[in-house]
Amino acid sequence: MNKIKCECGHVNHEGTVLCEACGKPIEGNQHIDGNDKTRLLNMRYDGSARRSQTYKKSIIDKIWNFFSSVKVGVWLIVLTLVASAMGTIFPQEQWIPANAVSRDPAIYYESTYGIFGQIYYQLGFYDLYSSWWYLLLVALIGISLVICSIDRFVPLYKALKNQKAKRHETFLSRQRLYSESDNVSKEEKQQIIKSLKKQRYSVRDENGHILAEKGRFSRWGPYVNHIGLIIVLIAAVLRMTTPMYIDEYMWIREGERTVIPGTNGEYYAKNKDFILETYDKDNQRFEEAIKKEGVVAKNFETELVIYKDQTSATGAEPKLEKLKEGSTRLNHPMKFDGYALYQAGYQSNEFSSMSFKVHETDDPNETAIGSITIDLTSPKSEYKLDNGLRVVIDQYFPDYYLDNGEPRSKSKYPKNPAFVFFIYPPNSDDPEVSFVGIRKNIDATGENEYKLGLQDFEMRDVSGIMVIRDYTLPLFFLGGVIFMIGVIQGMYWHHRRIWINPKNGKLLLAAHTNKNWHGVKTDIEKAIANTNVNMVKDQQELPG
């Protein structure tokens, strides 16, 4: 390596721009930070040697340099930003509304948004955030973050560690804040030091050369926050590629107990009750709003009992033991053993049982001869009445509809139950056929002696429950916390340095900060008050 020895005696790494010890610009390297074109020195990394600015030959150098460029980093961020925004032009696939023409993206986008929708669909933007190129962009940001941080952190750390209080005159005069003063007495100097110390600067005095510094730790803020971001990215990769994340959905009926999906049959849940509350119309507080908006929901909640299977062998008859009783409602999931159950949906249009009475067709009073109750979760095939009459369920359509004149069932859930009954009069093997459903009662032949009438029914609610287990959450959280610590460290504290060096009977005063110039100026003003030291001049006035 070509080490460079400065006139102050310090040996610098190859590619150093400003001597690590005294800050003298090193000849031949000034183009690296653009110092050759400006009067002020570029102090971003204290002129330390960065790998990316020094080695440019091999392919590895080139890749390294590409990713450590802030320009590239900004481009990546901007591209991701633009891509993210494009994903909101039309709804993403998972946000296609339930009442859309079709939830099939191939149909939905074109039929709803016309030609633009079609293009959107064909470009794959309907699932943009899991597209390979979006993930690639994020991954590139991640790589860039790592390389860029390593490229700068080490040299910056060394430069700040090696810095001397005695600085070369060019270094001082080419700082943004600079002044020269004559006739400054020793006492005045001591007074300044005292004032700086009072302002919580740590002051180093090397043979009358003074460096006052504060807030250096804020310089590590960006690196801390980048580490936080990397942890978040690692968490995201884990979440996508390992079974650390379980996401299931179940419908569970009131009174029903089922195995919880995603738990390998280990846990069961029983729905004790589903509760839907709305705001009272006479609620004084919200009277006006409710008048305007109509019914407003107040609470969705499912009361659950969780059971754990105590048998260890799979396939064995489960032996359930109650683990927990509680409820899940919106915003307040029920948690147990790393799982969380979320109230995510409900249906209130299912029948649980129906009762029918049998009467004689020509009885104007429809007096019941007998009645049957059908439990719709497990309908029996035959019901016997006291008087010897038999009712047989020939066909059962839980969710009845007519398909071209053919009765069919839309689903297996009893939302609109209908039956074809065979009624066997006492001591007869000749059934009468009738079709009975909600507000339907059809006598196929018109000659039936008996008729069934709907007497009563019970309905029950079905809760939609999301089952989540996400072991990556702590990692995301950790990343988030570290990120926040990093940004706060970098943004709410500022690195400030003030140099006071004697040179040929004059006192040179210079200062640098990475952010808060107003603050450092105020600090200096306070420190030099009532002395002969001239206030620093801001050499960087913006045009205007």
Add this chain to the structure above:
Amino acid sequence: MDTLLNISSTMLLVAFILYLLATFFFGATIRDKRNKSKESKAGTIGITITIIGFLAQTVYFITRWIASGHVPVSNMFEFVTFFGMSIVLGFIILYFIYKMSVLGVFALPIALIVIAYASMFPTEVSPLVPSLQSYWLYIHVTTVSIGEAILSISFVVGLIYLVRTIDQTKSSKRTTWLEIVLFSLLIFIGFSLISVIFNVTGYSAQFEYTANNVTMTTEYQLPAIVSPYEGVLITDGVMQPWFDAPSWMHGADAGRKFNTLIWSVFVGLALYGLLRLVLRKRIGAAIQPKLMKTKPDLLDEISYRAIAIGFPVFTLGGIIFASIWAQEAWGRFWGWDPKEVWALVTFFFYAAFLHLRLSRGWHGEKSAWLAVGGFAIIMFNLIAVNLVLAGLHSYA
């Protein structure tokens, strides 16, 4: 209950008037060319009135909280009002760091515009739907709002920078863009003006239209320039619409919102035209001489500091608290809902800004333009995403 709500709305009005008053005092500081001590006196009075106004608005906030039983950030009126209050807070913070009176001349009117805009939404206290019943909602919304407000101060200062420094002797792309930015602010004023005018006259026109196979009616409070897509006017004796909204504007009440937007732009244009007639030059050129005393360097730094202070607050509220809440409510901390995506876009934008600031060429004017861009994104998220792009968060 009612008395509490009365106190609440009165205090909001008091705050509004005080902010207006404070603006004039700050205005006096830039008008007065001779006397430095007079300037600081007017500034002190200005900031004192601002703080009293802020306290009045805090009383509004607390009394409304007690009256409604939940933190008043749960609908558009409450949220936008709180945003206006946060802008004042952001201004107070930066005023005490930099003691720059001219900030008040721009920041307070923008807070006023925001509060006026808020009061155009339905103001009665509304019950909380289950998805909003979480204290994470309050933590999230208030933090986001404060973060965005501090970031908005960077826009305010950036705008001052641009008005102060852009060469107004000849017309250029930059002067045109600056006028566009100033004109956009007039649109908000236009919106408030036109809403008040037709509210007072009690104008109403009803339309019937079909969206997603459901027939709905919508009530226009402004004469209909544009009707909902394939909408039918069912009120007699009111202005016939000039044309239909395009078919892709299909959200609930999209036609009405589009109509309001058109009106706001019209009135904004009229106001702008009027101002140009009176001033006989670009608005930017008219304000510029008043700002010559301010130092561009300092403006640039304040604008940057506002972002440095606001970015962590925004990230905490808009990304981290938002994720925690989403995890509690929906079982997933991130769902690529439009509102979430736009929070991420905002985050990326300011991250890009901070990285650009690392290199020299991006200080000064470019920085100021970026601050304007950031504010545009925040406003887009606040208004357009709620009203145009449908999502979970649609309050209104």
